[in-house]
Amino acid sequence: MPVDQAAFQDLKKYCDQHHVQLVAVSKTKPNEDILSLYENGHRVFGENYVQELVKKQEELPKDIQWHFIGHLQSNKIKYIAPFVTLIHGVDSIKLLRAIDKEAKKCNRIIPCLLQVHVAKEETKFGLDIHELRSAASEIFLEKKFQHVSIAGLMGMASFTEDESVIHSEFQQLKSIFDELRSTYKEHTTHFNTLSMGMSGDYKIAISCGSNMIRVGSMLFGARNYNVDS
Numbered sequence: 001m002p003v004d005q006a007a008f009q010d011l012k013k014y015c016d017q018h019h020v021q022l023v024a025v026s027k028t029k030p031n032e033d034i035l036s037l038y039e040n041g042h043r044v045f046g047e048n049y050v051q052e053l054v055k056k057q058e059e060l061p062k063d064i065q066w067h068f069i070g071h072l073q074s075n076k077i078k079y080i081a082p083f084v085t086l087i088h089g090v091d092s093i094k095l096l097r098a099i100d101k102e103a104k105k106c107n108r109i110i111p112c113l114l115q116v117h118v119a120k121e122e123t124k125f126g127l128d129i130h131e132l133r134s135a136a137s138e139i140f141l142e143k144k145f146q147h148v149s150i151a152g153l154m155g156m157a158s159f160t161e162d163e164s165v166i167h168s169e170f171q172q173l174k175s176i177f178d179e180l181r182s183t184y185k186e187h188t189t190h191f192n193t194l195s196m197g198m199s200g201d202y203k204i205a206i207s208c209g210s211n212m213i214r215v216g217s218m219l220f221g222a223r224n225y226n227v228d229s
């Protein structure tokens, strides 16, 4: 299925109007799909699987900004640490410490988002609000990490048709984002990104204050999950 260029142009325009960064989620999709958006000027792509991301990074133009949006295992950080632009799903201090260690080896400071759990589903990853507050104080007050920079928060709403549930979960995310930003404004100037919203719910997310959306199937079509992760 070809990339939906019209959907891309409309979405890009919508994002620009709302000052939102679009991350095109290309997991499971071939290089040619990525190139077809690249040729229209898009540079920011999101991937969920380390092996797939590494392969694409090797094969595709070097000015692509790769975001890792999946669940990252500590033993795989080293493969993406040299080039990754933003890691969205940091859900523990332990993982952050491991990223810090690999970033140091590459002599980099890697921007990361803390993943917050607001959805009803147990299957979704992330820190709850209490864990998040305590992580933030370790990160910003105790300054334990020199090679990661916490750029903001990422979250996912429940998978439901009920828009009021989605709306309220995104509002919770925005409110904890605002709280942390104001609490730590003297300690960081980097905490500016709120990554929430996907193909099915990005408009609700933007109305709740998202400034980064991760959209895949709306641009690239439905995914076929027969890939190694």
Ligand SMILES: *Cc1c(COP(=O)(O)O)cnc(C)c1O
Pocket: 025, 027, 048, 069, 070, 198, 199, 200, 214, 215, 216, 217, 218
């Ligand atoms: C796959 C994925 C997306 C994109 O989802 P679509 O519904 O295809 O837009 C966004 N965020 C995360 C974390 C994902 O895993």
